[in-house]
Amino acid sequence: xxxxxxxxxxxxxxxxxxxxxxxxxxxxxxxxxxxxxxxxxxxxxxxxxxxxxxxxxxxxxxxxxxxxxxxxxxxxxxxxxxxxxxxxxxxxxxxxxxxxxxxxxxxxxxxxxxxxxxxxxxxxxxxxxxxxxxxxxxxxxxxxxxxxxxxxxxxxxxxxxxxxxxxxxxxxxxxxxxxxxxxxxxxxxxxxxxxxxxxxxxxxxxxxxxxxxxxxxxxxxxxxxxxxxxxxxxxxxxxxxxxxxxxxxxxxxxxxxxxxxxxxxxxxxxxxxxxxxxxxxxxxxxxxxxxxxxxxxxxxxxxxxxxxxxxxxxxxxxxxxxxxxxxxxxxxxxxxxxxxxxxxxxxxxxxxxxxxxxxxxxxxxxxxxxxxxxxxxxxxxxxxxxxxxxxxxxxxxxx
Numbered sequence: 001x002x003x004x005x006x007x008x009x010x011x012x013x014x015x016x017x018x019x020x021x022x023x024x025x026x027x028x029x030x031x032x033x034x035x036x037x038x039x040x041x042x043x044x045x046x047x048x049x050x051x052x053x054x055x056x057x058x059x060x061x062x063x064x065x066x067x068x069x070x071x072x073x074x075x076x077x078x079x080x081x082x083x084x085x086x087x088x089x090x091x092x093x094x095x096x097x098x099x100x101x102x103x104x105x106x107x108x109x110x111x112x113x114x115x116x117x118x119x120x121x122x123x124x125x126x127x128x129x130x131x132x133x134x135x136x137x138x139x140x141x142x143x144x145x146x147x148x149x150x151x152x153x154x155x156x157x158x159x160x161x162x163x164x165x166x167x168x169x170x171x172x173x174x175x176x177x178x179x180x181x182x183x184x185x186x187x188x189x190x191x192x193x194x195x196x197x198x199x200x201x202x203x204x205x206x207x208x209x210x211x212x213x214x215x216x217x218x219x220x221x222x223x224x225x226x227x228x229x230x231x232x233x234x235x236x237x238x239x240x241x242x243x244x245x246x247x248x249x250x251x252x253x254x255x256x257x258x259x260x261x262x263x264x265x266x267x268x269x270x271x272x273x274x275x276x277x278x279x280x281x282x283x284x285x286x287x288x289x290x291x292x293x294x295x296x297x298x299x300x301x302x303x304x305x306x307x308x309x310x311x312x313x314x315x316x317x318x319x320x321x322x323x324x325x326x327x328x329x330x331x332x333x334x335x336x337x338x339x340x341x342x343x344x345x346x347x348x349x350x351x352x353x354x355x356x357x358x359x360x361x362x363x364x365x366x367x368x369x370x371x372x373x374x375x376x377x378x379x380x381x382x383x384x385x386x387x388x389x390x391x392x393x394x395x396x397x398x399x
Contacts, residue, residue, distance in 0.1 A: 037177030057163025078149030
């Protein structure tokens with residue numbers, strides 16, 4: 001594992017690019033049963049041909065049930081001095097109810113690993129409850145931009161992100177993810193296509209309880225970045241995928257747009273398809289495109305997204321030409337939905353008696369169409385619907 005590549009890269013890193021594929025996988029147990037991280041490890045490591053050994057990561061949901069009301073701020077730190085700065089900053093901004101070193105199994109041959117720490121944190125009583133998420137976002141943006149040697153891996157409730165340099169199995173073993181139990185897991189292998197390998201640049205990318213794993217390239221990064229910065233987000237991680245977690249946070253949490261509509265804003269149909277729709281749908285989609293034209297995500301991509309609140313939810317989406325692969329499966333008992341770059345992830349679980357997965361239906365979502373699965377509810381959308389299918393449209397008449 002290349003711990004020496006932890007720090008942010010210096011200018012001129014463009015020559016360090018490594019081009020290749022990415023592997024993404026994820027699953028959610030609809031009944032809320034928590035499973036060991038060994039399952040997501042097997043799903044992502046079977047996709048080794050999609051890796052280059054430069055990085056991988058995981059997101060787990062439901063792993064801190066005893067501290068589920070606290071924000072878990074997990075950090076990559078240059079040294080204990082950086083940790084002390086974050087400690088002092090958070091103590092001045094609220095209450096740390098618990099902090100601890102993140103358990104790891106450091107390979108003997110590795111040198112210069114980052115300090116990995118987590119703080120369970122409550123905003124001060126003076127901050128209204130409905131402003132807590134915004135308060136945490138401001139803290140994360142400040143830490144990433146202003147505290148030297150500190151970077152927030154994740155900051156949500158009852159969830160965490162684990163990521164770093166190395167092959168996916170190395171990162172999984174390093175963080176001992178088999179010791180965590182979660183009802184939803186996401187996994188990623190490799191680093192972003194156009195940025196160098198460093199710990200903060202590994203996937204997933206997270207803000208609050210959002211976590212995103214991504215295969216592809218966001219060619220609209222510049223436009224998306226400038227749009228987000230007008231709302232106070234700071235893109236400091238030197239990678240295109242960072243904007244995706246912030247876009248979900250902005251549109252869904254702050255602007256309160258329903259998830260299916262938000263995914264249409266990121267990935268709207270082309271105008272020639274819009275003109276074939278009903279008048280009501282045309283009005284709705286044109287308004288979405290005009291209002292959020294700077295939030296449109298261009299380029300080849302396949303993503304899996306997790307969120308914890310108000311209901312744990314798994315979302316997957318591809319670009320509207322599906323230039324990156326994505327397949328889904330559901331277990332025979334209808335309790336678990338899986339998403340991956342390749343069906344090999346499901347087959348790996350099916351042949352292993354440890355998991356004994358029996359799955360029947362395997363399907364490929366339509367290009368640009370979201371799959372949405374909720375805890376306790378199941379498949380809300382399976383990715384084969386028309387844009388507004390299952391949605392009630394209410395268009396306000398112009399005066």
